[in-house]
Amino acid sequence: MPELPEVEVVKKSLKKTINHLTLKQIQIHNKYLRYEINQNLMKKMISSKILSIDRRSKYILINLSNDHTILIHLGMTGKIIIRVKKNNFNSSFYFDLKGSSNKHNHVIFKFNKGIELIYNDVRKFGFIKIEKTTNLDNSFHLKKLGPEPLSNKFNINYFINNTKKKEIYLKDLLMNQKFVSGLGNIYVNEAIYLSKINPKIKVNKISKKKVIGLIANIKKVLKKAIKEGGSSIKDFSSVEGEDGNYQQYFNVYGRKGERCKHPNCMGIIRALKISNRSTFFCPKCQKY
DNA sequence: TTCTTTGTTCCGGA
């Protein structure tokens, strides 16, 4: 389940492997992802060169020389696989399609040097769209997004100014991409745990001291996860097929019934649903 | 067969 750290890891891999290449051909095996792919518009990208590759929230942005950007969202199970033809300059770059079957290779972008980008997605909740680069910030998917959690805009004043009248659960606030963009269920659960706050506290009831800790913990968790190559549970792996390592640092996510890792706590991790999302917390550490 | 998963939208109730 790719959240900000996993998408950042993918972006870094793409920068190393496909930046500045020229798009030669696009094969669309299945255009019905979350949104139907506009094949005519897609074809117009052919013969353009990749100028740069960025990430915004959980979106990968591939900026082309024709003033268009390929925007990719991985949804739940989307994967990007880079494949280099075996007989081309370096066989060690030929990667097996680890953990994914060809059946779910929906789109293949072919570049020069025999390099291919494969979009594979079992559930098809991800999508690929083309946007005008100049209009990117005002595009349908990006215009509503709140600040990046690792940016300076996401700070104590921003948090307090935007929550003092809100009567919503902390968990829901952090999951809301309009408030802060890029967090998902895993890292929200983990950051709230580290901050020793109950996920069901109403956001206007959190002390300033706790808010300061929470913001620091969100940034800390994300940075550490990026450093560890993301979390590999279910389907995530990097474009080279490498698993991330952050899942070994989980304190609460997926640990229902297990002991709290906090020294001397001995609490048992509980699971409940908040807005239909699995929520994990330690009832002893995370009082209101 | 039913449940699970995520991000987003929709809608009922307060």
Place this chain on the structure above:
DNA sequence: GTCCGGAACAAAGA
């Protein structure tokens, strides 16, 4: 009218 949160939806595998 506004706010909140549960339900629904997309698809496929266990």
